[in-house]
Amino acid sequence: MADILQNVMDHAVAVARKAGEVVREALSDDRKVMTKSSAVDLVTQTDQKVEKLIIQSVKEKFPQHRFIGEESVAAGEPSILTDDPTWIIDPIDGTTNFVHAFPFVAISIGFTINKRVEVGVVYSCLEDKMFTARRGGGAFCNGEPLQVSDQTDVHRSIIATEFGSNRDPEVVDKIFSSLRNILSLPVHGVRGAGTAAVNLSLVASGCVEAYYEMGMHVWDIAAGSLLVLEAGGIVMDVDGGDADLMSRRILAANNRSVALRLVEQIAPYRPDRDDVKKISGKWW
Ligand SMILES: O=P(O)(O)O[C@H]1[C@H](O)[C@@H](O)[C@H](O)[C@@H](O)[C@@H]1O
Ligand SMILES: [Mg+2]
Numbered sequence: 448m449a450d451i452l453q454n455v456m457d458h459a460v461a462v463a464r465k466a467g468e469v470v471r472e473a474l475s476d477d478r479k480v481m482t483k484s485s486a487v488d489l490v491t492q493t494d495q496k497v498e499k500l501i502i503q504s505v506k507e508k509f510p511q512h513r514f515i516g517e518e519s520v521a522a523g524e525p526s527i528l529t530d531d532p533t534w535i536i537d538p539i540d541g542t543t544n545f546v547h548a549f550p551f552v553a554i555s556i557g558f559t560i561n562k563r564v565e566v567g568v569v570y571s572c573l574e575d576k577m578f579t580a581r582r583g584g585g586a587f588c589n590g591e592p593l594q595v596s597d598q599t600d601v602h603r604s605i606i607a608t609e610f611g612s613n614r615d616p617e618v619v620d621k622i623f624s625s626l627r628n629i630l631s632l633p634v635h636g637v638r639g640a641g642t643a644a645v646n647l648s649l650v651a652s653g654c655v656e657a658y659y660e661m662g663m664h665v666w667d668i669a670a671g672s673l674l675v676l677e678a679g680g681i682v683m684d685v686d687g688g689d690a691d692l693m694s695r696r697i698l699a700a701n702n703r704s705v706a707l708r709l710v711e712q713i714a715p716y717r718p719d720r721d722d723v724k725k726i727s728g729k730w731w
């Protein structure tokens with residue numbers, strides 16, 4: 448098992464670096480923008496090209512492994528996590544940033560066995576930061592070990608979150624209600640990098656104390672959640688319950704005391720799960 452995981456890690460890092468080159472080059476081209484679940488859920492040909500590149504390269508090396516890839520799911524592939532070795536891929540996390548050349552864009556690759564993330568790679572390709580984690584083996588950025596912040600007081604914390612791409616009025620109300628509660632605690636600040644994977648790497652690096660979001664997907668958080676755990680942090684549901692990769696809800700924090708103060712402030716809602724088939728033949 449150990450050797451397999453090292454091979455997986457090495458391959459994930461190599462292919463993420465290659466994907467990052469493609470993304471950086473595409474920044475100077477015209478970016479044709481299409482939409483998916485809403486008018487603000489963006490996708491480009493580069494997202495699709497990079498996902499194909501990653502899956503093709505992994506298939507050659509690990510023909511038995513399964514995939515859950517953001518753009519494959521958008522094209523109708525199922526989004527079901529099984530016990531089999533599975534690569535969970537977000538080819539461009541931060542597509543809106545990419546479209547606007549806002550400088551935080553990541554390639555996120557998580558690898559699960561028995562539904563548990565064993566390897567996580569987040570390549571923040573415009574910063575050239577390669578974040579890596581193996582379960583039980585620590586978290587690293589460009590080879591340097593990561594450690595979450597030791598702050599226990601939420602009032603002295605920075606909290607990261609995102610607005611997502613769901614503009615239903617009830618969802619927007621919940622987002623603002625959580626924000627108002629958290630800002631009024633008060634906290635030192637609220638931030639959002641525009642990519643879940645980078646937000647999680649910021650928690651792992653100790654630059655922000657916590658990140659929470661509802662509505663993102665498994666490919667946004669699979670790799671980054673392992674970075675946080677391996678840097679000494681915790682990952683849970685926004686209501687304080689157990690984390691569930693497919694629930695589309697996450698609260699990742701440096702420690703339990705900060706996390707539980709946030710649980711009290713977050714107005715939760717339940718997006719449709721990633722593994723629930725809503726419309727026959729379509730996995731949304
Ligand atoms: O750029 P994406 O891969 O689509 O991921 C985004 C997601 O779409 C958005 O809803 C979240 O708020 C962001 O945190 C994701 O990273
Ligand atoms: Mg994403």
Ligand SMILES: [Mg+2]
Nearest residue numbers: 517537539540
């Ligand atoms: Mg994406």
